[in-house]
Amino acid sequence: MDRQEEERLLKWFEESDDNNIALSESESDPYSDDGQFNGDSDYVPDSFRSDSGSERQSEENNRNGTESEGSNQDLEENEEENESLAENVAAESIWEEVQTEIPNFEFDSTQSGIKIVGIENMSPIDVFRQIWNNDVMNLLLTSINTYGAKLLNTNRPKTRNSRSREFKPITESELNKFLGSCILQGMIKVPIIRKLFSYNPFYYHPIFLHVLSGRRFEQILRCFNATPAVFDEQDRLHKVRSLLDLVKQNSNSVYSPCEALSLDESMLLFRGRLVFRQYIRNKKSKYGIKFYELTTHEGYILNLEIYHGRDRNQPKPGKTSKTEELVLRLLGPYLNKGHHVYMDNFYNSVSLSSKLLTYKTHSTGTLRVDRRGNPAVVIKKKLRKGEHIWRKKQNISVYVSKWKDKRNVCAITTGYKPKMITVRNKYGVEKQKPCEIDGYNRHMSGIDKSDQMLSYYSCPRKTIRWYKKVLFRLLNISLWNSYFLYTRGVKKIKFIEFREAVVRSLIEIEDIVDGRVFVKLQASIKTPKTVTKQQHFLEDIPVPENYTKAHVFLKCRECTRNKKRKETRYRCETCPDKPALCPAPCFKFWHQ
Structure with a gap:
């Protein structure tokens, strides 16, 4: 044996001793292959498969290309984030700073006005009977x-x-x-x-x-x-539905509105138990029954709807929200005619304004900043007092603007090109204001005007029956609408x-x-001891036809008898000679 072969054998024996020592220290190799599985490197004995087997299985699946449930969720979240970012980018891309021509729907003003034939010869009761x-x-x-x-x-x-x-x-x-x-x-x-x-x-x-x-x-x-003989028991408004429809139908048949319309809500005070009773903090009557009303900008009530609570049987709305459906129902008889409706931020949205344009109807009003579809560049912009910013939606004339006065005011319009104009208030003070805000202020007061007139002489009394208050409210509305027609068709x-x-x-x-009604009624009713049988009443002295002054003044009879020089515009209506007398105390002393 030569020397080289001897060194090779010694080296081999040393390596084998090192391997035996390592195996003795670890006692046994659990992953060693005894030849049964043909040297499979991925083999794991059953005795070592515990709860962590699912984790190993998921790792194997990931290595083999299959995805686990957790990885699917992560991917879906990433996809949603990417889609939302894409939507935001796409939403911002549809808003531009370019003004286009406002569509002219050619409203026919010749058709607006009173439809009653011969109203100039009617009395107040005749006009009232029209509604x-x-x-x-x-x-x-x-x-x-x-x-x-x-x-x-x-x-x-x-x-x-x-x-x-x-x-x-x-x-x-x-x-x-x-x-x-x-x-x-x-x-x-x-x-x-x-x-x-x-x-x-x-x-x-x-x-x-x-x-x-x-x-x-x-x-x-x-x-x-006013409950009809046949009604739907599931309808919460069946006790007032028939009268409500008649008043709306008659009000629409006798008057055709002008171009500007106003849409808002009104409250009828009611504190009794009612499933659809509402609470509105900013209203004078905070608790009560809520009316959605459509009026002219002068206050004539054209259409109204009573809020009767959430209907569980009603199917969920699709692409159109409940607020948009409400606006379209109230504007139903006046769509496709070129009207311009003014609403507050409870109703307005970009989708509603776009939809109204398809019905040839313009809309203008304030806008809530959290509405879906608003341009972020306008909503998030920080403005100084007096600054104005606006954007227009592509391919459609919907403008969203923001103006800083005492606070930020967001507006939406399809009937104005946003720009700053000079306006003058009731005190004669001039001020710079966006044209859409000025138009909203001038035409949005229709609901306030009608509420003001209805509150002066209100018929409803305290009652626990809600429908009676609604019926008297409809009576008040009929009186106000007939008065509106009378002052514009007969006389002021x-x-x-x-x-x-x-x-x-x-x-x-x-x-x-x-003034003489109480005198003639004494013959038909019993007169109490505290009231005299013959009563005297004051009246204005009649003004001649060609008289330039508003009132006629004559010397007071009682003052003249007492050697005093004093003139008065009143006289006694009951006395045969109708003496001119001061209201007090001459009127009393003269008849004693």
Whole structure:
């Protein structure tokens, strides 16, 4: 054996000793292959497969190209983030700083106005009957008589003097007197209605005792309703639905509005139990029944809808939100005619303005910053006082603007090109303001005007029955709309004078002159001891035709008798010679 082969053998024995020592230290190799699995490098014995096997399996799946559930979620989140970023980028790309021509829908102003033929020769009651017509009266007569007969058939115990013990069906004349008394009560404030039918000198009004007895009035008021013979019990508004539809239909048939319309909500005070009672913090009547109203910019009420709560059976809206559906329902009769509707930020959105343009209707109003589809470059821009920024949507003339006055004001419009103009307030102070904000301020006051006029002489009284307040509200709306038509078709008078004329006609005392009604009523009613049989009343001295001044002044008879020189514009209406007298104290001393 040569020397080289000897060194090779020694080296081999040394390596084998090192391997034996390493195996003895680790006792055994659990992953050693005994030849049964043909040297499979991925083999794992069963004794070493524990709960971590699923983790190894997932690792193997990942190595083999299969994805686990966790990896799927991560990928989906990444895809959603990428899609949202893409949507934001795409949403920002559709807004541009380029002004285009406003579409002209050619509103036909010749068709707007009063549709009543011969209104210039009508009296206040004739105009009122155009809205509160025979259909309304027949509905009320049928409903009241049906409910009165139903009360008689109830099994509840009745006292001897109970109003529901006997009920005589009312006639149309009685219903007119009842409605006239209700309208008149809106102009007279008393703590209890029954006091108007008493002889108490603090609340004595002989007109009410002449029209109806207090017992009969309360009996009709108890049965006052407008529920039709056939109705849908699932409809929460079935007690007022028929009368509501009639008032809306009649109001639309007698008047065609101008181009500018106003849409907003109104509240009717009601604090009783009601499933759809609303609370609005900024309203004067915070608790009550909410009305969605469409009016002209002058206050004529065209269409209205009562909020009746969430309908669980109603299917979920698709691409159109509930607010957009509400606006389209209220504007239904006036779409595709070229109108311009003004709304606040509760209704406005980019999608609604785009949809209204397809119906040939412009829209303008304030806008909430968190609405979907708003341009971020406008909403997130920080402005100094007086600055103005706007953007237009591509391929459609929808402008979103932002203006800083005392605070940030966001607006949306399809009928104006956003720009700063000079306006003057009621004090004559000039100020720079966007044209869309100026147009919104000038045409959005229709709801406020109607609410103001309805609040002056309100018919509704305190009641636990919500539908009665709604019915009286509809009566007030009919009075206001008829007054609006009368002042524009016949002559200008005050609202209270119009109501007085309607009351005279309803309670059938048209032939009695103002001021003498109480004298003629004394023959038909009992006169209390505190009221004299012969009464005297003041009236203005009539003004001649060619007289240049507003009033005529004559010397006071009582002052002249006392050697005083004093003139007055009043005289006694009852005395035959009609002496000119000062209101106080000469009027009293002259008749003693």
